[in-house]
Amino acid sequence: MEMTFRWFGDQNDSVNLSDIRQIPNVKGIVWTLLNQPVGEAWPEEEIAREVSKIKENGFHPEVVESLNIHEDIKLGKPTRDDYIKKYIDTMEILSKHGVRVICYNFMPVFDWIRTDLERPLEDNSTAMHYEHKILDDMSPKDLIHNMKENTSFELPGWEKEKLDIIQDLFKAYESVTRESLWDNLQYFLEAVIPKAEELDIRLAIHPDDPPWSLFNLPRIISNERDINRLINLYPSTHNGFTFCTGSLGANRDNDLVEIAKKYVDHIFFAHIRNIRYLNDTDFVETSHRECDGNIPILSVLETLYRNDFKYYIRPDHGRQLWNEECRPGYGLYDRALGIMYMNGIIDHLDKEDKK
Ligand code: DNO
Numbered sequence: 001m002e003m004t005f006r007w008f009g010d011q012n013d014s015v016n017l018s019d020i021r022q023i024p025n026v027k028g029i030v031w032t033l034l035n036q037p038v039g040e041a042w043p044e045e046e047i048a049r050e051v052s053k054i055k056e057n058g059f060h061p062e063v064v065e066s067l068n069i070h071e072d073i074k075l076g077k078p079t080r081d082d083y084i085k086k087y088i089d090t091m092e093i094l095s096k097h098g099v100r101v102i103c104y105n106f107m108p109v110f111d112w113i114r115t116d117l118e119r120p121l122e123d124n125s126t127a128m129h130y131e132h133k134i135l136d137d138m139s140p141k142d143l144i145h146n147m148k149e150n151t152s153f154e155l156p157g158w159e160k161e162k163l164d165i166i167q168d169l170f171k172a173y174e175s176v177t178r179e180s181l182w183d184n185l186q187y188f189l190e191a192v193i194p195k196a197e198e199l200d201i202r203l204a205i206h207p208d209d210p211p212w213s214l215f216n217l218p219r220i221i222s223n224e225r226d227i228n229r230l231i232n233l234y235p236s237t238h239n240g241f242t243f244c245t246g247s248l249g250a251n252r253d254n255d256l257v258e259i260a261k262k263y264v265d266h267i268f269f270a271h272i273r274n275i276r277y278l279n280d281t282d283f284v285e286t287s288h289r290e291c292d293g294n295i296p297i298l299s300v301l302e303t304l305y306r307n308d309f310k311y312y313i314r315p316d317h318g319r320q321l322w323n324e325e326c327r328p329g330y331g332l333y334d335r336a337l338g339i340m341y342m343n344g345i346i347d348h349l350d351k352e353d354k355k
Contacts, residue, residue: 001043001304001305001309001311001312001313001329002027002028002311002312002313002344003025003026003027003028003311003313003314003339003342003343004027004028004029004030004063004313005023005026005028005029005030005314005315005335006025006029006030006031006065006215006314006330007020007029007030007031007054008031008032008034008330009031009032009033009034009035009050010053011034011035012034012035013327013330014324014325014327014331014332015039015330015331015332017029017053017054017057017059018057019029020057020059020247020332021057021058021252021338023058023327023339023340024132024339024340024343025339025343026059026339027059027060028059028062028063028313029054029059029060029061029063029282030063030064030065030312031050031054031061031063031064031065032064032065032066032067032323033046033047033050033239035196037161038068038069038070038071038159038161038162039068039069039070039072039083039086040086040352041086041087041089041090041093042067042090042093042094044093045095047094048097048340050259051097053089055077055342056236057225060098060313061097061098061099061210062098062099062100062101063096063099063100063103063269063312064101064102064103065102065103065206065242065269066103066104066105066111066206067087067090067091067094067102067104068104068106068159069083069087069104069106069188069336070083070107071109071132071162071172073087073184073187073188073273074106074108074176074181074183074185075108075172075173075176075184076176076180076183076184076187076227077142077172080184080187080188081191084191085091086187087192088191088192091192091195091196091199091201092195092199092208093354094201094335095199095200095201095349097208099200099201099234100200100201101201101202101203101268101269101311101312102201102202102203102204103204103205103206103242104203104204104205104206105205105206105208105221106181106185106205106220106221107208107209107217107219107221108169108173108176108181108217108219109162109166109169109170109215109217110214110217111155111158111159111209111305112209112225112247113130113135113155113209113210113214114128114129114130114155114328115129115130115131115134115135116128116129116130116131117328117329118202118320119284120175121284123285125319125321125334126319126320126329127284127285127286127306127317127319127320128284128285128317128328129283129284129285130247130250130282130283130284130327131282131283132209132210132254133280133284134282135214135215137222138215139215140196140215140216141199141213143262144166144167144170146162146164147166154338158225159281161191170217172216172220173217176211176218177218178218178220181218182229184201185220185230185232185233186233187204189233189234189239189286190234191300193234193236193238195240196236196239197236197237197238200238201238202237202238202240202268202311202334203235203238203239204240204241204242204267204269205221205222205230205241205242206239206241206242206247206266206271207221207222207241207247207248208220208221208222208245208247208355209244209246209247209250210247210250210251210281211223211248211250211251211254212251212281212296213249222248222251223248223251223253223254224254224255224258224259224262225312227241227263228263229261231263231266234284239266240263240265240266240349241263241265241266242267242268242269242270242271243259243260243267243269243270244262244270244271244273244305244316245270245271245272245273245274245295245297245300245316246271246273246274246275246295246316246317247271247283249273249275249294249295250275252277252280252282256295256296256300257296257299257300258305260300260304260307260309261303261307262308264303264304264307264308267304267309267311268311268312268313269311269312269313270304270309270312270313271290271296271314271316272288272297272300272301272313272314272315272316272338273285273290273316273317273338274287274288274289274290274291274295275285275293275294275295276293276294276296277294278294283318285319285329286319287318287319287334287338287341288315288318288334288337288342289339289341292314296343297341297345301342301345301346301349302345302349304351305346306349315335315336315338315339315342316329316338317326317329317330317335317337318330318331318334318335318337319331319334320331320334321334321337336340
């Protein structure tokens with residue numbers, strides 16, 4: 001498995017590539033073109049510029065996260081064919097520039113969601129927190145109001161340009177059931193996976209975060225059954241998922257070790273993160289260390305290792321430490337600590353293996 005680090009680009013990240021260089025064992029940068037409008041093909045010169053910057057700093061650019069999917073594809077609108085074509089156009093250029101894995105998601109309207117981005121922990125660091133009741137009590141209307149009027153109300157994975165059309169999006173999704181969302185995912189995979197095979201790019205869908213429906217919007221990649229269905233929707237060596245321990249782990253019924261073992265050939269990317277359960281639905285993110293939360297980080301890494309996981313891994317969200325100012329979850333310090341924790345585990349497994 002190969003260690004990587006997510007970076008949002010010079011304009012959008014408080015962390016520099018030269019800082020990342022000083023974390024032991026990071027081989028690749030997980031990158032994106034954050035300012036590109038969702039659904040449009042990424043311009044080749046910008047791809048080339050980003051890739052050369054990454055390479056000049058001593059890293060490879062083999063993983064892109066996220067090449068986002070336009071809502072028309074998820075909604076199954078007639079315009080989806082144009083957006084799928086643009087997706088494939090971007091895949092072609094990415095492949096030319098050395099990209100091997102694309103992480104995407106199929107969550108309607110929203111990406112990942114937390115209710116507090118800076119919850120103080122016992123040690124005075126802050127971390128992201130999820131309290132289900134806050135969202136459960138909120139109608140789509142309240143949500144829109146909060147997003148428009150309350151500048152401190154922020155959803156971390158939110159594509160802000162969607163704000164103007166959010167009301168229409170909610171309306172459009174009224175007729176989309178879980179089953180029709182599955183059909184729309186199948187349509188997408190049938191179009192893109194043959195191309196992905198040809199280009200040798202592996203597509204790794206990100207699980208729902210949190211792994212349940214919110215605001216009555218369907219979510220379909222939440223547990224082992226869903227992962228099984230995804231893989232069988234278009235069986236291919238290039239159709240797989242991102243094994244995100246924090247997202248899948250928020251569902252207390254998911255057996256992460258079992259999932260890692262059973263589906264290792266379809267895991268192209270692993271996001272390693274720990275969370276502490278507060279009750280049946282709520283959680284707070286913690287350091288990567290296993291005993292700080294409820295995710296069996298040691299057994300997960302050991303299972304991936306022993307089952308010959310050969311793709312990419314990265315630390316996921318970190319806490320905010322030492323007054324660092326950064327994107328929520330994506331500071332330098334705690335993710336660097338997370339990497340050193342994982343390096344220790346992997347080095348130990350390597351040593352055992354050589355005995
Ligand atoms: C959260 C991330 C997600 C992920 C997207 C992939 O920290 O893991 O936002 O990048 O869901 O499309």
